[in-house]
Amino acid sequence: MPESNNPHADAPVAKLALEDGTVYTGKSVGAGGEVSGEVVFNTAMTGYQEILTDPSYCGQIVTMTYPEIGNYGVNEADIEHQKPALSGFVVRESSRIASNYRSEGSLSDYLVSHNVLAIAGIDTRALVRRIRTEGAMRGVLSTVDLDDESLIEKAKNSPGLVGRDLVREVMPAQHSVWEQGLDEWTAVHLEDPPAGDDAPHVVCLDFGMKWNIPRHIRARGNRVTILPGTASAEEIMQQNPSGVFLSNGPGDPEPLEYAHKTIAELLPQVPVFGICMGHQLLALACGAKTFKLKFGHRGVNQPVQELATSKVEITTQNHGFAVEEESLPDCLEITHRNLNDNTIAGVRHKETGAFSVQYHPEAASGPHDSHYLFEQFQKQMRQTSQA
Incomplete structure (x- = not known):
């Protein structure tokens, strides 16, 4: 895809590393920093704001299977908790346009304001297929450490969900x-x-x-x-x-x-x-x-x-x-x-x-x-x- 047509071309680089050694390179569409969590996927076509604010996602990096997320923006009426609890968010493309009469802001601005790390521009189909084949895996999402080997090691050493009282x-x-x-x-x-x-x-x-x-x-x-x-x-x-x-x-x-x-x-x-x-x-x-x-x-x-x-x-x-x-x-x-x-x-x-x-x-x-x-x-x- 030509760089001029890439909606994330000007965004900072972000990387998602899995404990099995797989690394995905994309662009940051949320806050900066680094988080770890269990990488999972959600098959919903809509409802991303409810997913972001569902406390059940605490400790998880959530991948959306639908290719474009954020097209109808965000609003206060649809939140499910006072703030997002998930570790990170993964999408194929984050919409630059928020078009809905109920919209009160863009998804990207919402992610930044609530300090949620998010990566876009990666092959989410490949990621979801890997999770379906190998199972949910620990991962690290980062905009500050872009060294593949370092991120993989962090993913391997990150805590899982079993046995934890989240x-x-x-x-x-x-x-x-x-x-x-x-x-x-x-x-x-x-x-x-x-x-x-x-x-x-x-x-x-x-x-x-x-x-x-x-x-x-x-x-x-x-x-x-x-x-x-x-x-x-x-x-x-x-x-x-x-x-x-x-x-x-x-x-x-x-x-x-x-x-x-x-x-x-x-x-x-x-x-x-x-x-x-x-x-x-x-x-x-x-x-x-x-x-x-x-x-x-x-x-x-x-x-x-x-x-x-x-x-x-x-x-x-x-x-x-x-x-x-x-x-x-x-x-x-x-x-x-x-x-x-x-x-x-x-x-x-x-x-x-x-x-x-x-x-x-x-x-x-x-x-x-x-x-x-x-x-x-x-x-x-x-x-x-x-x-």
């Missing part, structure tokens, strides 16, 4: 009350929403929660209190919850023994609903095990089947770990399966009714096929209060 890096320090509902794009209309002190009270355990989750819960007329993921069962029950929600979050769920203990104590006391990391933690609290997927599930086009109805949902997913089916205890039944690899995508506790899914029904971004799960949680809280 949740502590993204969860809130204190409890808070959530009052924001959904915007006009995904508004939920209830026939007779509860109000005031009579409304169900949902306590969300925040392990790195996307904000569209409490928006959905609040939009259904609930009072919502957010507690850090380290909160004890006693602290949670002091809130007098109608139900407890277990959020998504980054990394390996097995080191979070404090959460396993808390959830096990909550199960006999209150309705429980978990998403993604919350799904894995519910399973671990019941005695199951988890394992690391080869390259994970990340995208807005993941097919899942609800076993009771045979209905297929197209779902948003973002996880690198899954529940091991062979370790599933008798108290849990499988409710959903991922149709790409047949892994467990949902479970239900046979005795307490607690349930969880290995995907994101709040769909930010993504399809709305799975909104019914919030209604299922609502119904369970209502039935418990009437018992």
Whole structure:
């Protein structure tokens, strides 16, 4: 491609090195510096701002498979957390034009303002094929060290995700009350929403929660209190919850023994609903095990089947770990399966009714096929209060 036609021609050089010795050279379209992380990919065509601000990406360098990213800009309404938590961002081409009536700025300016390193102009198809073949790998993204051998060595010595408690890096320090509902794009209309002190009270355990989750819960007329993921069962029950929600979050769920203990104590006391990391933690609290997927599930086009109805949902997913089916205890039944690899995508506790899914029904971004799960949680809280 002629230099004059290269949209990144004037940008500083950036390099991405993988632990297997592969190095990609491109241009910096974000902040300068150097970061390490597990290099993964996401197959979504849109929703890059939601991906950037999803705390579940903490410790990861995210590659977008869609070739042009940034064409509709960024805006405050679509953020999923107060700031990006991912380590770095990789795209084929970063659009120089932000064309959308909702746009409040360019992607590149957003990356710089939030100190996110990003590289463009590399062959993302080759990178994604390598990850699919070899599995997710540790990597280093740099604009300051451009020596290939040095970067490869840094990648080999960087920490992986297994055994690390990344949740502590993204969860809130204190409890808070959530009052924001959904915007006009995904508004939920209830026939007779509860109000005031009579409304169900949902306590969300925040392990790195996307904000569209409490928006959905609040939009259904609930009072919502957010507690850090380290909160004890006693602290949670002091809130007098109608139900407890277990959020998504980054990394390996097995080191979070404090959460396993808390959830096990909550199960006999209150309705429980978990998403993604919350799904894995519910399973671990019941005695199951988890394992690391080869390259994970990340995208807005993941097919899942609800076993009771045979209905297929197209779902948003973002996880690198899954529940091991062979370790599933008798108290849990499988409710959903991922149709790409047949892994467990949902479970239900046979005795307490607690349930969880290995995907994101709040769909930010993504399809709305799975909104019914919030209604299922609502119904369970209502039935418990009437018992």
